[in-house]
Amino acid sequence: xxxxxxxxxxxxxxxxxxxxxxxxxxxxxxxxxxxxxxxxxxxxxxxxxxxxxxxxxxxxxxxxxxxxxxxxxxxxxxxxxxxxxxxxxxxxxxxxxxxxxxxxxxxx
Numbered sequence: 624x625x626x627x628x629x630x631x632x633x634x635x636x637x638x639x640x641x642x643x644x645x646x647x648x649x650x651x652x653x654x655x656x657x658x659x660x661x662x663x664x665x666x667x668x669x670x671x672x673x674x675x676x677x678x679x680x681x682x683x684x685x686x687x688x689x690x691x692x693x694x695x696x697x698x699x700x701x702x703x704x705x706x707x708x709x710x711x712x713x714x715x716x717x718x719x720x721x722x723x724x725x726x727x728x729x730x731x
Contacts, residue, residue, distance in 0.1 A: 633688045651679075
């Protein structure tokens, strides 16, 4: 997997695990919310100084932002597995509901 993609996925995951919005993370890092959003979608990449601020705000060592699943702790993998399970269950429920209802409904 591409290093930038690994970074952006980890950034989003660690931010969510810490129950922080992009706005709150931006506030903790003394930057704009839009900048955090641009980082998370891969439009921009933070400087070393900003990496340090993000790392401190999320209480996560900088190197962990660049680790793929093979280097993640069991807690981190459990979070991803729960997320994947929820996504899978949501899809399955949606399929069941679509089959059982005699009319179309937008479930999103």
